[in-house]
Amino acid sequence: MNNDQIKEKVLKWFPDAEIPAEAGQFLNVIVTPEILHPLAEKLRYDKETHFDYLFCLSGVDWVSNLMVVYHLTSTNLGHEIVLKVKIADRENPEVDTVCDLWKTAEFHEREVYDLFGVKFKNHPDLRRILLEDDWEGFPMRKDYTDEANIVEL
Amino acid sequence: MRIIKNIGQYFGEIFHAIKSLLTGMKITGYYFFHPKEIVTQQYPENRDTLKMFDRFRGEVVLIHDSNNEHRCTGCSACELACPNGTIEIINKKEIDPETGKSTKAIDQFVYHLSMCTFCNLCIIACPTDAIKMAQTFEHSVFDRSKLTKVLNNPGSKLMPGIRE
Amino acid sequence: MGAESLILFFIFGILLVGGGIVVSYLIAPSSKNAVKDEAYECGIPTKGESWVQFRVGYYLFAILFLIFEVETIFMIPWAVVMKDLGMVAFVEIIIFLAIVLLGLLYAWNRGALKWD
Amino acid sequence: MILLNFSIYDFSDFINSIDTWLVETFSPTIGHLIGLVLVGTCFLLFTALLGLSLVYIERKVCAFFQQRLGPMRVGPFGTAQTIADIIKLIFKESLITKQSDKFLFNLAAFVIMMAPFIVLSAIPFAKGLQALDMDIGLFFIISVSSIGVTGILLAGWSSNNKYSLIGAMRSGAQIVSYELSVAISLMTIVILTGSLQLSEIIASQSNGWWIFKGNIPAIIAFVIYIIASTAETNRGPFDMAEAESEITAGFHTEYSGIKFAYFFLAEYVNFFIISAVGATVFFGGWMPLHIGDATFFNNAMDFIPPIIWFFGKVAVIMYFLMWFKWTFPRLRIDQLLTLEWKYLLPISIVNLLLMSIVALKGWHW
Amino acid sequence: MSTEQTVLGNETQEYFINMGPQHPSTHGVLRLLLTLDGEIIRKVEPHMGYIHRSIEKMCEKDSYQQIVHLTDRMDYLSCHINNEAVCLTVEMGLQLEIPERVKVIRTIISELTRLASHQLWWGVMGMDLGAITGFLYGFRDRELITDIFEETCGARLTMNYNVPGGLMFDIHPNFQKRTKEFLAYFKKKLPEYEELLTGNVIFEERTKGIGYISKEDVISYGVTGPSGRGSGFACDIRKLHPYSAYDRVEFKEILYNEGDSYARYMVRMDEMKESMHIIDQLIDNIPEGDYKAKTKAVIKLPAGEYYQRVETARGELGVYIISDNKKSPYRVKFRSPGFSNLSALDTMAKGCKIADLVAMMSTLDLVIPDIDR
Incomplete structure (x- = not known):
């Protein structure tokens, strides 16, 4: 499927999904936390989309909101898509896990939780992964300060 | 029949196993009896013959010529290019004896070897080719403070004609 | 030399080990701290007990071994006199080994030689 | 005088x-x-x-x-x-961890070193150079050398360290298993000599070594002996008990300083002993190479002193064992036991029967 | 007949053992918490972050030229490929046309890096299985490659030879000669590797059928590189999204379908041959030209998102740069192959023995700094 077809399909499933017009490297789909998991499930299991390989999962702090970015591709169909979930609540950011769809998300989500503080609901084992368990704060957030460990050059 | 086949298989396995083991022993045996192929270099003993490659990045040095003159104008390009804050350039005001104008010149080119990652970015950033990577590599010291070096020789001057 | 030298070797064995330990005890430095007292488990405090009920896998072999070890002890005197006794000894050992090997085959068949 | x-x-x-x-x-x-x-x-x-x-x-x-x-x-x-x-x-400081059983921990170093030391007494180094020539010499060596396993088990258990425990368990299962093959392969030669006394075993080889005289079963027995005895001394490729890439150092993880040195020393003395026993039983110990009645050749060989013959043979066997160790990957513990119980033991028992046929028919020289 | 039997003490206890952080075969400071029953592994729980250096955070403060050298320290065995990934991303953002010469040189050095990495892996694999001699043979041959690197790039391990827009400096005049000498030499030595380990009966027993993982699991866990291709997952980025000069060379993507340790081992062994084949095609055809495209002293990427995938020696490395048109990126994410590969370890190791776990970890070819970043 080409990008237009996927776009059409996604909009048919979830008309709320926001798809920016300008053509980037990938087709971007921006969604709210509520429809992330249903959309991901559809994309994963639909025969025509069949996005079975989550090759990157990253968190981004846009100051006004937090964002989790899912780079997806299909191993047999070859098309790619970027799912972005915008989380407005910075204090208690929550989004459904996609561990059940792509097992690789388990570690990647833990990393995002560790560095950005995004809580993934239904995650089997949501703990800090890179930092110590008693670390305070989420270092990759833009407003994070740590006078002891961050040296400004 | 099955039993005979099984027994055949049993001994076939043993034979195959022994053969594969002997193949491996052939390799190690070959090297045992060919000591000329030994690759060990006896390091501190071979200091005299050990020559590093020209481009080997051992440490940053400031090039001085025989007149104790260097090419560093103190422009701080290397300091900016360095990702780790390895280089600190302390400038001073100097009055040119001929023209009487005050110019900027380096007072101390401080180099923290302990922080250097030998990425070579300072060398390519330098507009006047004043610094280069030396081939020395024996940097260990007992006192960490010895790793902070001042690269410009005492009393050294800027080579004439560089600033233009 | 007679059997008394066995005692001698025993004493000298103790001397060999004990002497070294005593010498080392006298000259080696000693400083205690909590970390040195810990058992080595890759630099992390041990989790759970070390003295646990262990998997039976090893012990099946130990039992098998017992059977066969007793058998070997029987065979040693046999081996010594085998040449003198001739055919009788040979037939006897065939019967003996057949029984033992049957035991091994039985164990093999029952999966005692498998690890899991 | x-x-x-x-x-x-x-x-x-x-x-x-x-x-x-x-x-x-x-x-x-x-x-x-x-x-x-x-x-x-x-x-x-x-x-x-x-x-x-x-x-x-x-x-x-x-x-x-x-x-x-x-x-x-x-x-x-x-x-x-x-x-x-x-x-x-x-x-170096000799550490004992707090949780360990200190008495057994120290005892292990003694046990593990004493067994090979006592066995050394029965090894004939040269003509007349043997501390203890018992009439059950071979049996004595087999039985005493297996005391060493107790030391390993003690060390592993008393350390109260999981790696040590696994190592000790492994080596326990391994050593007791391979003990059998060692004994049976040595017994194949005992059939021919009719004696367990080492001096007599050597004397019986004055017209040729058993490995040559004993026909095919002797060669098979020797191969089995080499494999099994390597395993019995925990040497590579059978060094599961101290497989450093799996269980750090196995049973001697917690030992340091001089006690560690004794574990090390014991390992090498054991290594020497298996080579020496192999050389004695299969290659005639200090006996020079003799071929039947070829007097001239035999006299020429006699010119080389027995002590050199003995250590020469031991060195050759050791070289082969080292060659194995430094070439092969390590086996896994269950594969190791499979090798013993499914291959070496049945083969060595059949080989023993073969040898008794050879002895009965007089097919040996 | 039913008789009630009370068997006392018949149950064995499960117990925990820490493998790492200071363990010879975790190849770095990785900690695996094993749940064991006897020697059988019931669960593997990786704990990482012991050498987390927050490279991603540091990138947000650094200029684009400075980011490159940080990636040397991620997967240090494929440092050149990491550098290349960052440079390609920046070049993509700048829409920079880079000279052909640069592309070819980058490809050659990438393949040499892959060879060096696989040689080290082979040696370490041998060592983990107890064949220490292999370790030294692997290193012996790897030294020759690092010599080539040292002559051209100035360093043996953390080369930092790429800069956005091209290379730091031109190749050394000896580069082609040395590389060809090395290829001729290594083509003779590679069969030795096969004889020493591949055919060895102990080695086969230790790896065949061990650590099985299915193709579905591999895709789901995102296991890429040789580890993924050992299960039949065609994930070679060099084929899927050719970069640099991979579109003009002919090479096979090695696929095995067995999914066990042996298959993963064979993929790497065959990949070494393919790498040599790629270098063979390119080494005599390095086009003349500049070694660097012109870039500004201060690089500013146009605002936007850029994602570049490359194939390192361990699998797929993704570089995700979000730029807001400043001199440092807004956010950098490295999707490191080791991180995803490690996550599959638990699935592979269930029911295996400790010794198998060691063999499995070798075939996953983990580099811990790559995982922790």
Whole structure:
């Protein structure tokens, strides 16, 4: 499927999904936390989309909101898509896990939780992964300060 | 029949196993009896013959010529290019004896070897080719403070004609 | 030399080990701290007990071994006199080994030689 | 007076004369006692020397297999390296962890070292150079050398460390299993000699070594003996008990300083013992290479002293064992036991029967 | 007949053992918490972060030229490929046309890096299985490659030879000669590797059928590189999204379908041959030209998102740069192959023995700094 077809399909499933017009490297789909998991499930299991390989999962702090970015591709169909979930609540950011769809998300989500503080609901084992368990704060957030460990050059 | 086949298989396995083991022993045996192929270099003993490659990045040095003159104008390009804050350039005001104008010149080119990652970015950033990577590599010291070096020789001057 | 030298070797064995330990005890430095007292488990405090009920896998072999070890002890005197006794000894050992090997085959068949 | 009797070809006169001199000079009891102490001291020194030289040799040999030079720094060609090591180990702190069973922990070092040390007494180094020539010599060696496993189990258990425990369990299962093959393969030769006394076994090889005389079963027995005894001493490729890439150092993880040195030493003395027993039973010990009645050839061979024959043979067997160790990957514990129970043991039992047929029919020489 | 039997003490206890952080075969400071029953592994729980250096955070403060050298320290065995990934991303953002010469040189050095990495892996694999001699043979041959690197790039391990827009400096005049010498040499030595380990009966027993993982699991866990291709997952980025000069060379994507340790081992062994084949095609055809495209002293990427995938020696490395048109990126994410590969370890190791776990970890070819970043 080409990008237009996927776009059409996604909009048919979830008309709320926001798809920016300008053509980037990938087709971007921006969604709210509520429809992330249903959309991901559809994309994963639909025969025509069949996005079975989550090759990157990253968190981004846009100051006004937090964002989790899912780079997806299909191993047999070859098309790619970027799912972005915008989380407005910075204090208690929550989004459904996609561990059940792509097992690789388990570690990647833990990393995002560790560095950005995004809580993934239904995650089997949501703990800090890179930092110590008693670390305070989420270092990759833009407003994070740590006078002891961050040296400004 | 099955039993005979099984027994055949049993001994076939043993034979195959022994053969594969002997193949491996052939390799190690070959090297045992060919000591000329030994690759060990006896390091501190071979200091005299050990020559590093020209481009080997051992440490940053400031090039001085025989007149104790260097090419560093103190422009701080290397300091900016360095990702780790390895280089600190302390400038001073100097009055040119001929023209009487005050110019900027380096007072101390401080180099923290302990922080250097030998990425070579300072060398390519330098507009006047004043610094280069030396081939020395024996940097260990007992006192960490010895790793902070001042690269410009005492009393050294800027080579004439560089600033233009 | 007679059997008394066995005692001698025993004493000298103790001397060999004990002497070294005593010498080392006298000259080696000693400083205690909590970390040195810990058992080595890759630099992390041990989790759970070390003295646990262990998997039976090893012990099946130990039992098998017992059977066969007793058998070997029987065979040693046999081996010594085998040449003198001739055919009788040979037939006897065939019967003996057949029984033992049957035991091994039985164990093999029952999966005692498998690890899991 | 004593030195007059000294001959490098036969030590029995020399040793007798020392004994006689001691008994004559002192009272029989004291003289005998001094003799015993002398022997013991000699063995102590020999053990130490053996350990030091074997560690050095192994390091050098393994280096050559790996295209390295090995130790080169201490002494010429690194010869004093192991001495430096042992001095370092003596000066190191001997740690005992808090949770360990301290009595057993110390006892293990004794047990593990004493077994091979006592076995050394029964090894015939040269003609007349054997401390203890028992009529059950071979049986004595087999049984005493297996005491060592107790030391390993003690060490592993008392350390209260999981790695040590796994190592000890592994080595327990491994050693008891391979014990059988060692015993049975040695027994195949006992059928031919009709004696367990080492001096007689050697004497029976005066017209040729058993490996040549004993027909095919002797060769098979030798191969099995080599494999099984390597496994019994926990040497690579059977070094599961101390597989450093899996269980750090296995049963001696917690040992440090001089006690660790004894584990190390015991390993090498065991290594020497299996090579020596193999050389004695299959290759005639100190007996020079003789071919039947070829008098001229036999006399020429006799010219080389027995002690050199003995250590030469031991060295060759050791070289092969090192070659195995430095070539092969390690087996897994269950594969190791499979190898013993499904291959080596049945084959060695069948081989034993074969040998008895050979002995009955007189197919050997 | 039913008789009630009370068997006392018949149950064995499960117990925990820490493998790492200071363990010889975790190849770095990785900690695996094993749940064991005897020697059988019931669960593997990786704990990482012991050498987390927050490279991503540091990138947000650094200029684009400075980011490159940080990636040397991630997967240090494929440092050149990491550098290349960052440079390609920046070049993509700048829409920079880079000279052909640069592309070819980058490809050659990438393949040399892959060879060096696989040689080290082979040696370490041998060592983990107890064949220490292999370790030294692997290193012996790797030294020759690092010599080539040292002559051209100035360093043996953390080369930092790429800069956005091209290379730091031109190749050394000896580069082609040395590389060809090395290829001729290594083509003779590679069969030795096969004889020493591949055919060895103990090695086969230790790896065949061990650590099985299915193709579905591999895709789901995102296991890429040789580890993924051992299960039949065609994930070679060099084929899927060719970059640099991979579109003009002919090479096979090695696929095995067995999914066990042996298959993963064979993929790497065959990949070494393919790498040599790629270098063979390019080494005599390095086009003349500049070694660097012209870039500004201060690089500013146009605002936007850029994602570049490359194939390192361990699998797929993704570089995700979000730029807000400043001199340092807004956010950098490295999707490191080791991180995803490690996550599959638990699935592979269930029911295996400790010794198998060691073999499995070798075939996953983990580099811990790559995981922790």
